Amino acid sequence: MSITPYRVLVGPEGYLxxxxxxxxxxxxxxxxxxxEGAIVPExxxxxxxxxxxxxxxNPFFFPGPQLLWDWKEGVALKAQAVKKLADLAGARxxxxxxxxxxxxxxxxxxxINPNHxxxxxxxxxxxxxxxxxVHCHYANMALKIIRGGTSxxxxxxxxxxxxxxxxxxxxxxxMPELARLTEIIQSMKGEQAA
Amino acid sequence: MSITPYRVLVGPEGYLxxxxxxxxxxxxxxxxxxxEGAIVPExxxxxxxxxxxxxxxNPFFFPGPQLLWDWKEGVALKAQAVKKLADLAGARxxxxxxxxxxxxxxxxxxxINPNHxxxxxxxxxxxxxxxxxVHCHYANMALKIIRGGTSxxxxxxxxxxxxxxxxxxxxxxxMPELARLTEIIQSMKGEQAA
Amino acid sequence: xxIKVIKPTAAFASLLPTEYLELVADGxxxxxxxxxDLGTFKEIIAEHPHCAGxxxxxxxxxxxxxxxAPADTLIVGxxxxxxxxxxxxxxxxSCSAFGNQNAVASGLxxxxxxxxxxxxxxxxxxxxxxxxxxxxxxxxxxxxxxREKIATIMVDNEVYGNTGGQESGMTQEGQVLNMAPKGxxxxxxxxxxxxxVSGCVYGARVTVASPKKIGRVVRKAILLARExxxxxxxxxxxxxxxxxxxxxxxxxxxxxAEEGYYSFQEFISxxxxxxxxxxxxxxxx
Amino acid sequence: xxIKVIKPTAAFASLLPTEYLELVADGxxxxxxxxxDLGTFKEIIAEHPHCAGxxxxxxxxxxxxxxxAPADTLIVGxxxxxxxxxxxxxxxxSCSAFGNQNAVASGLxxxxxxxxxxxxxxxxxxxxxxxxxxxxxxxxxxxxxxREKIATIMVDNEVYGNTGGQESGMTQEGQVLNMAPKGxxxxxxxxxxxxxVSGCVYGARVTVASPKKIGRVVRKAILLARExxxxxxxxxxxxxxxxxxxxxxxxxxxxxAEEGYYSFQEFISxxxxxxxxxxxxxxxx
Numbered sequence: 021m022s023i024t025p026y027r028v029l030v031g032p033e034g035y036l037x038x039x040x041x042x043x044x045x046x047x048x049x050x051x052x053x054x055x056e057g058a059i060v061p062e063x064x065x066x067x068x069x070x071x072x073x074x075x076x077x078n079p080f081f082f083p084g085p086q087l088l089w090d091w092k093e094g095v096a097l098k099a100q101a102v103k104k105l106a107d108l109a110g111a112r113x114x115x116x117x118x119x120x121x122x123x124x125x126x127x128x129x130x131x132i133n134p135n136h137x138x139x140x141x142x143x144x145x146x147x148x149x150x151x152x153x154v155h156c157h158y159a160n161m162a163l164k165i166i167r168g169g170t171s172x173x174x175x176x177x178x179x180x181x182x183x184x185x186x187x188x189x190x191x192x193x194x195m196p197e198l199a200r201l202t203e204i205i206q207s208m209k210g211e212q213a214a
Numbered sequence: 215m216s217i218t219p220y221r222v223l224v225g226p227e228g229y230l231x232x233x234x235x236x237x238x239x240x241x242x243x244x245x246x247x248x249x250e251g252a253i254v255p256e257x258x259x260x261x262x263x264x265x266x267x268x269x270x271x272n273p274f275f276f277p278g279p280q281l282l283w284d285w286k287e288g289v290a291l292k293a294q295a296v297k298k299l300a301d302l303a304g305a306r307x308x309x310x311x312x313x314x315x316x317x318x319x320x321x322x323x324x325x326i327n328p329n330h331x332x333x334x335x336x337x338x339x340x341x342x343x344x345x346x347x348v349h350c351h352y353a354n355m356a357l358k359i360i361r362g363g364t365s366x367x368x369x370x371x372x373x374x375x376x377x378x379x380x381x382x383x384x385x386x387x388x389m390p391e392l393a394r395l396t397e398i399i400q401s402m403k404g405e406q407a408a
Numbered sequence: 409x410x411i412k413v414i415k416p417t418a419a420f421a422s423l424l425p426t427e428y429l430e431l432v433a434d435g436x437x438x439x440x441x442x443x444x445d446l447g448t449f450k451e452i453i454a455e456h457p458h459c460a461g462x463x464x465x466x467x468x469x470x471x472x473x474x475x476x477a478p479a480d481t482l483i484v485g486x487x488x489x490x491x492x493x494x495x496x497x498x499x500x501x502s503c504s505a506f507g508n509q510n511a512v513a514s515g516l517x518x519x520x521x522x523x524x525x526x527x528x529x530x531x532x533x534x535x536x537x538x539x540x541x542x543x544x545x546x547x548x549x550x551x552x553x554x555r556e557k558i559a560t561i562m563v564d565n566e567v568y569g570n571t572g573g574q575e576s577g578m579t580q581e582g583q584v585l586n587m588a589p590k591g592x593x594x595x596x597x598x599x600x601x602x603x604x605v606s607g608c609v610y611g612a613r614v615t616v617a618s619p620k621k622i623g624r625v626v627r628k629a630i631l632l633a634r635e636x637x638x639x640x641x642x643x644x645x646x647x648x649x650x651x652x653x654x655x656x657x658x659x660x661x662x663x664x665a666e667e668g669y670y671s672f673q674e675f676i677s678x679x680x681x682x683x684x685x686x687x688x689x690x691x692x693x
Numbered sequence: 694x695x696i697k698v699i700k701p702t703a704a705f706a707s708l709l710p711t712e713y714l715e716l717v718a719d720g721x722x723x724x725x726x727x728x729x730d731l732g733t734f735k736e737i738i739a740e741h742p743h744c745a746g747x748x749x750x751x752x753x754x755x756x757x758x759x760x761x762a763p764a765d766t767l768i769v770g771x772x773x774x775x776x777x778x779x780x781x782x783x784x785x786x787s788c789s790a791f792g793n794q795n796a797v798a799s800g801l802x803x804x805x806x807x808x809x810x811x812x813x814x815x816x817x818x819x820x821x822x823x824x825x826x827x828x829x830x831x832x833x834x835x836x837x838x839x840r841e842k843i844a845t846i847m848v849d850n851e852v853y854g855n856t857g858g859q860e861s862g863m864t865q866e867g868q869v870l871n872m873a874p875k876g877x878x879x880x881x882x883x884x885x886x887x888x889x890v891s892g893c894v895y896g897a898r899v900t901v902a903s904p905k906k907i908g909r910v911v912r913k914a915i916l917l918a919r920e921x922x923x924x925x926x927x928x929x930x931x932x933x934x935x936x937x938x939x940x941x942x943x944x945x946x947x948x949x950a951e952e953g954y955y956s957f958q959e960f961i962s963x964x965x966x967x968x969x970x971x972x973x974x975x976x977x978x
Contacts, residue, residue, distance in 0.1 A: 549882075553880070
């Protein structure tokens with residue numbers, strides 16, 4: 021039987037897009053990554069992320085609670101590295117400090133929550149966004165809502181198993197992987213400048 | 215679109231036969247009747263009933279509470295007429311005095327209830343039975359169970375709208391109709407004797 | 409049902425099962441019978457599919473023998489051992505989904521009041537401890553809060569009997585059962601106290617060791633529910649199967665309980681007391 | 694949650710919304726605060742989407758300002774107006790299906806005891822009158838019968854507020870509401886009495902007109918639930934929207950009720966009293 025594989029493309033896909041996992045998208049192994057639903061080598065995905073970020077009109081990082089709060093050893097350093105990466109990529113940062121459904125008072129210019137990420141994306145005209153430090157099931161929910169309702173390109177830098185619902189997802193993202201991604205962006209910027 | 219009409223035939227049709235109504239069997243109007251799911255003139259159905267009863271090995275009448283209990287004017291007379299009809303047809307009678315699920319003590323030789331009519335039919339080897347004076351939804355339930363699990367031919371003499379789940383069903387059965395059916399049986403017996 | 413219905417048509421009378429003919433000739437429908445007459449008349453429930461020595465079966469028999477107007481009574485039941493007996497009883501009986509009994513009874517009582525404005529129709533909930541104290545507690549209490557004119561009777565065997573012996577809220581603390589091998593770890597639910605707090609105008613706690621008391625309190629609960637408000641009777645009905653005592657010991661077990669933790673208790677509101685004195689004080693019951 | 698969590702990472706601290714920075718610098722997590730300090734520190738709940746003058750919002754604010762250990766507290770809520778405020782609060786909060794709160798809280802409390810055997814984790818049910826007295830009554834009472842170590846707090850606005858004004862079991866008899874045009878026809882459900890009968894070791898009935906009392910009884914209920922058994926606090930939280938009084942009258946309405954049918958009441962079991970005297974008698978609260 022031959023079927024056309026599902027592709028995790030930029031939206032708006034519709035009010036309730038399917039979970040990518042339910043359409044057969046598998047998670048990457050260590051050293052691999054996902055681009056639009058297809059498994060690729062990690063290095064290739066990092067190149068694609070760099071390209072996307074550097075060609076974006078209005079890229080944003082959305083750090084989650086695991087990076088915003090200094091809850092265990094190593095977090096402060098990782099937060100520093102992520103901030104450096106965002107700055108290097110010319111991306112702005114909107115934090116996701118927790119997951120409360122803060123209706124109706126949320127200010128989409130200073131805050132994002134996984135229950136209404138589309139508001140923050142619409143109001144700030146964000147065309148590429150990066151999720152990092154967001155707990156798994158909230159990231160999945162937010163990524164699906166973004167794919168469903170906006171045309172924003174989503175990237176997940178995941179410390180665990182990766183996110184099928186992002187257009188590009190790395191997995192097992194530790195300090196070395198952050199450093200490598202920073203290096204790639206640095207050198208790509210150098211090339212662009214040259 | 216052409217479909218084969220459902221026929222309400224003698225069983226065993228299976229554990230859970232469909233309600234005949236759900237397979238498109240319609241109820242008769244006054245002056246009409248049903249034979250195996252098809253609408254026919256009442257007179258034709260009466261002839262068929264007489265034939266069935268007189269050719270049966272072991273026919274039974276199952277009078278329900280509406281005939282067994284003297285609850286309103288006219289019932290006693292109707293009960294008399296039905297008893298006479300049964301006797302004339304050479305049928306024995308097992309009453310259905312109420313609808314309690316009397317497990318496990320019911321004696322199938324002296325009693326029938328709509329929750330286990332098959333027991334009474336199996337134990338008494340009944341090949342043709344007549345429902346009369348049984349409230350509608352209990353009659354429907356019992357007729358379905360009989361069609362599902364036994365090879366008994368069911369006949370409903372209904373005072374109301376008729377029963378799609380019986381193999382032959384009259385409707386609007388009053389004293390005149392009882393008298394006409396008795397007359398038919400009487401004359402058919404005469405012919406047989408001649 | 410009406411007394412009229414309890415008369416066979418002549419044409420078929422001889423064909424009716426004996427059980428029915430005896431009920432007609434010698435049952436409690438036509439002439440008032442009380443629990444004191446037990447043994448002198450054909451009971452509404454003659455055979456039942458319960459275990460030998462079943463306290464619930466006895467509780468159900470005693471209760472139906474105590475109905476002030478059986479032909480105008482509608483029993484509402486639910487899943488559990490109590491259902492087995494009631495399905496055999498020659499009474500109007502409605503079985504509700506597990507725990508829904510007092511909500512169903514409330515609706516039926518109101519409907520019967522509209523349909524038969526000039527006749528007293530008694531709606532009596534008769535179910536086990538699981539149905540009232542566990543699964544249906546919310547609906548039971550709310551029927552009392554709303555002051556529905558129904559009598560609620562619990563046959564309390566302190567266990568889910570017919571599903572193999574799980575603890576119910578009414579099981580005593582520490583009791584070990586087939587499906588509660590470590591023993592129950594909280595006390596019997598105080599449904600009798602809840603009834604008092606929640607609006608019942610009359611309540612009684614009895615055991616099957618005292619049939620005359622059951623006769624008196626069931627009749628009182630039903631007559632007061634007719635006119636004053638919700639009432640509650642809790643009958644201890646020991647279970648030989650799950651508590652593993654010989655079937656012939658049921659009454660003794662109940663008697664011992666009555667001398668101890670299941671003592672006879674009764675409460676009545678001022679309204680109900682006044683109504684009772686005015687209307688039934690001269691009654692022998 | 695632990696106090697550790699309430700410290701931003703240096704790299705992102707300047708990007709956090711002011712609400713969070715103020716909570717870190719001046720909130721109740723790091724140093725013990727009581728209701729007496731209200732106005733001197735940043736509250737856990739700062740903004741809420743309730744109607745102007747909402748008594749429930751005030752009740753929720755006063756309650757969360759009274760938590761003895763906010764960083765180690767898990768609030769369990771359910772549908773209703775109470776949910777709006779809690780969803781805005783900087784607290785661990787779990788929303789259950791309507792009426793399930795005390796069952797969910799029972800499970801969470803037991804799980805937290807296993808996961809954190811050496812830390813006191815307070816599980817507090819904080820929901821409205823509909824959730825406790827109507828839809829969740831069975832599960833509420835059963836958590837009390839089982840002696841679950843949780844505190845149950847009702848913010849009682851005597852109405853289903855956010856669905857347009859239906860009567861709840863806690864509405865007063867005769868009260869006319871948008872969706873009860875003929876007036877409620879039975880009395881307020883005696884949940885406070887039920888709590889006493891059903892195994893609560895401590896209970897208190899207060900109104901939002903007495904914030905210090907709320908501070909005292911909420912703290913006491915939570916500390917007693919930690920060690921002794923289930924506790925219950927019922928707070929009258931008037932609803933200007935459905936009872937159609939001016940929003941600035943909320944406190945006056947509550948004060949008047951406190952002088953009448955909603956008087957301050959408290960009960961405590963002997964066990965709980967002994968435990969309290971031994972451990973907290975010297976406390977200023």
